[in-house]
Amino acid sequence: MTWFIDRRLNGKNKSAVNRQRFLRRYKAQIKQSISEAINKRSVTDIESGESVSIPTDDINEPMFHQGRGGLRNRVHPGNDHFVQNDRIERPQGGGGGGGSGQGQASADGEGKDEFVFQISKDEYLDLLFEDLALPNLKKNQHRQLNEFKTHRAGFTSNGVPANISVVRSLQNSLARRTAMTAGKRRELRALEEDLEAISRSEPVQLLEEERLRKEIAELRAKIERVPFIDTFDLRYKKLRKTAGAFQPGGDVLSDGRLRLDGPGHQRHGQALLYPAVSVPQPDL
Structure with missing residues (x-):
């Protein structure tokens, strides 16, 4: 290693x-x-x-923990407040105490x-x-101008190959093939049962067995001719555009200059953030 x-x-x-x-x-x-x-x-x-x-x-993130109930064996080392066989009360939330929950309440509700x-x-x-x-x-x-964001909005039967949904397309293909061949498969099972019964009967009926085998072969050929997937089965992921949320911060400055549209006492003492740039003067 x-x-x-x-x-x-x-x-x-x-x-x-x-x-x-x-x-x-x-x-x-x-x-x-x-x-x-x-x-x-x-x-x-x-x-x-x-x-x-x-x-x-x-900033909340998913957290995995043990659920309530069940039997658990835990070892608590104890401290200077608790000794062996002491029972610890569950902390009560609310009432201004530090009970269950995260953080402290805010005065303005935020x-x-x-x-x-x-x-x-x-x-x-x-x-x-x-x-x-x-x-x-x-x-x-x-x-x-609005900034748009795309998100999933179901499926559609038209689209580009990059957005094809393989799972949904195969589900539609399986449903179509099952519906189109259900009757033929029932008839095929019935003919196979008849063929097995005739082959065990006495005397032997060769002509009837030959007719049943021919019908069974024709039914299997019809079932195999059903295409595995068709254009009707294809489904594409549908994407919908919605107006995105405005990102704050860009309205603080505009064109690299300070906003001087406030009251007079706020304008006092404010200047451009650009450093002084020397402009070459023509020789006279």
């Missing part, structure tokens, strides 16, 4: 990969939090990062996750100016 030892000196950024994966997974929620934070801080304040809080409903993580300055600027890059910048200039 081969062992690989990672001796790279990554220092304090050992979890950088997991952090980037986390930012990609909850990118929409992080951009929503940044969009809300813009209203609380100046856009020119780019020297620090931002604290991001994600709603609890957006539950937030208790942990708040910090994004760095570079991550904050990347998320802030992401919508200013092409083609997102062009999308922000045309707010009346």
Whole structure:
């Protein structure tokens, strides 16, 4: 067995990969939090990062656990509060206590996750100016254009080969072949039973056996001529377009300039985020 030892000196950024994966997974929620934070801080304040809080409903993941009931044998080591044969009461939820459930209740009804993580300055600027890059910048200039998303909407009998549903097509093929050959198969079984009965009877009826074998061969040929699959059986995955949800963050900045449409006290002290660019002057 081969062992690989990672001796790279990554220092304090050992979890950088997991952090980037986390930012990609909850990118929409992080951009929503940044969009809300813009209203609380100046856009020119780019020297620090931002604290991001994600709603609890957006980070819930499926969890496997044992169901209630049944007999279980567990070993509890105990602590300084409980000794042997003590009975532990079940914590009661509600009433402002720390009973069952996750997180604490919010005053405005919008539950937030208790942990708040910090994004760095570079991550904050990347998320802030992401919508200013092409083609997102062009999308922000045309707010009346809707962005559509496709999702599954059943099956259809017409489509392109890339969207064919193999399972549904084979199900239709089996149902069609069963319906078209059901009568012939019943007749075939009856003829086979007659042939077996005549072959055991006395005296031997050669002409009748020959006639039954000929009819059986004709029925089997008719059953085999039924095509395995037909164009009538084909089913394609139907895709439907719906208007996608608007991604926040692009309305904070427009064309790389600060929004100066607010009150006068908000305009004071704000400037363009672009650095000063020297313009060459013609020689006179």
